[in-house]
Amino acid sequence: MRWISLRLRLMLVFALVALAAAVSASAIAYWLNRDAVLTRTQNAALDDFRKSLQDNTGTLPLAPTCPELQEAADRMAATSQKYEVLLIGRVKGGGECAAPSNRDLFTLKAVPKSLVTAVNRERKVDDSNPYPYHLYWQRITLDGKPYLVGGAKVIGGGPTGYLLKSLENERQDLNSLAWSLGIATGLALIGSALLAQAAASTVLRPVQRLGEAARRLGEGKLDTRLEVSGTDELAELSRTFNKAAESLEKRVEELSAREAASRRFVADMSHELRTPLTAITAVTEVLEDEADSLDPMIAPAVQLVVSETRRLNDLVENLMEVTRFDAGTARLVLDDVDVADQVTACIDARAWLDAVQLDAERGIMARLDPRRLDVILANLIGNALKHGGSPVRVKVRPADDRLIIEVRDHGPGIPEDVLPHVFDRFYKASASRPRSEGSGLGLSIALENAHIHGGEITAANSPEGGAVFTLSLPRDVSGATGGETSEGDAGDGGPAGGGASGAGKGPEQEGAQ
Structure with missing residues (x-):
């Protein structure tokens, strides 16, 4: 029932x-x-x-x-x-x-x-x-x-x-009596139905109002309140709902204020770090160029400073990208691209040609943001190379009005308890190794970039071994929720997750496999 x-x-x-x-x-x-x-x-x-x-x-x-x-x-x-x-x-x-x-x-x-x-x-005759x-x-x-x-x-x-x-x-x-009683029973049944209808309307009307108020509250209209009259159980329930809604509204306002403050803090911190990082990066580049002429005792320390500076720079860029997604300011700069050429450019820019097998036909056109697609591909392929096993196979195929890109490695696969968390921010598969080359933001940023295109990324283990990441995007994302800016007018800054910033330099990894 x-x-x-x-x-x-x-x-x-x-x-x-x-x-x-x-x-x-x-x-x-x-x-x-x-x-x-x-x-x-x-x-x-x-x-x-x-x-x-x-x-x-x-x-x-x-x-x-x-x-x-x-x-x-x-x-x-x-x-x-x-x-x-x-x-x-x-x-x-x-x-x-x-x-x-x-x-x-x-x-x-x-x-x-x-x-x-x-x-x-x-019968025998006696006194009885x-x-x-x-x-x-x-x-x-x-x-x-x-x-x-x-x-x-x-x-x-x-x-x-x-x-x-x-x-x-x-x-x-x-x-005749039975027929009369049957008719009386039928009339009683009809009367009870009418009475039940009246009673149901009287009893359920407050319940319907409560349900409508709960629906509006669930839609985010936290100022929703019920008019309360009477002292019965339904009136007490309405009062309880109003108190709960008022408490929820205050709590949400507090959390929203804290979240906004946290976002401002991260954004401000990231922007403030860029200036000293720019100077530090310039110095480390000079030190890296002079590494061969440095004292052998100092060279390892210089190399450590150079690598950690790059890692810090990538982390700051990732944090800035995350704050844009959280604030809803991330925008798409759309262009018509040949997907095969785009994937090839991503692989070539990072010197992965020997480790990646590409299965993509030329001429598969899509209207999307090339830079954000590059960020997605760099993170997925780099993650497969680092945590999976070579060769990594990238397959591109059209599916009606969508574009499907599969990235498969030949590693041990992703543990079942890790699969639900591979796209979580700062998640790393091994708790015993909290410090790794990656920040734990790469796959999260890749997923956000897919979402802003109106797409999705899924992770699974192949029956033949290895992990498979599947990217699904519309062939034309002009109507994506992230909005569109004219080419050359994007305000998002540089690539996130270790985009194409230097050949041979991999993206931020999740450490999921």
Whole structure:
């Protein structure tokens, strides 16, 4: 019943309760009236039969003739109770005679054998039983019609008498009563349905308002409140909802303020770091150029400073890119590109031609942001080279109005417990190695760049071994939610995640495999 609405369930409950009550009351009324009608008719007929049997057989001789028995039976059947009579007794001259008032309807064959046995059974006379014979009765059906059969034996050697009374009139009366009760039950059911509808509207209207308010609250309209009137449970629920909504609104405002402050801090910190980093980078480049002429004892330290400076510079660029995504200021600079050429340029710029196998046909055109596609490819391919195994295979194929790029390595694959987190920020597969060459932002930035294109990146393990990252992008992302700026007017800065900033220099890695 999960799919049935609350209103319908309430109406069904009302209807079932009303139906059960009406049926129970009708059944009780029917059986009480049935018992009263049949008992009244039965007692009247049996009392009249007992008196008539005594009056009409008391004047008969001990050995009457068959006509005398027949005359007595006809007299007994002529009463106002309208029943048929059958007298059976020993007649003058020997033998037994059966005298029915209606030979076509009532004969000894119509009398149940159990009733004949009970009527003819002589009982012991004592203080509790003053008569050896008693009057017995039974209800039977003849030719589909109900009858009352009764019988008694005249004490002192008289004949045995049986009566047969039709109960057809009583059955018709009881059928009429049953129809009346059925109609009353139907009307009660209809009335209960109308009452349930009214009750459901009264009860569910506040619930519907509460549901609508909860929906608006879920859509982010945190100023939603309910009008409260009354002191019942629904009113108390509305008050509780208003308090919860007010508390949630305050909490969200606090969290939003903290988040905004954190974003400003990261953005400001990243911008402030760029100036000293620019100077440090210039110095380290000079030191790197002069590394061969430096003292061998100093050269390793210089090399460490150079590599760590580059790593810090990449981290700052990544942080700035992340703040743009969080702030919603990242924009697309769209251009029509040949995807095969774009992938080849990405691989060649990083000197990966010997380690990457490209399966892409020329002429697959797409309208997208070339720089952001380069960032995505650099991170996916670099991640496969670092954490997977060579050769890395890049396959490009069109699928209707979408572009599918698969990056597969031949490494051990990604552990199942790591798969759900490979795109999380700052996530690294090995907790024992928190410090690595990557910042843990590369794949996260790649995914954000896919999302701003209206695409998606998924990670899985190939049945043949190795990990497979699948990039799915629209062939034309002009309607992407990130918006579009004219070419040459992008305000996003340099590449993120170790884009194409220097041949042979890999992107930021997630350390997922």
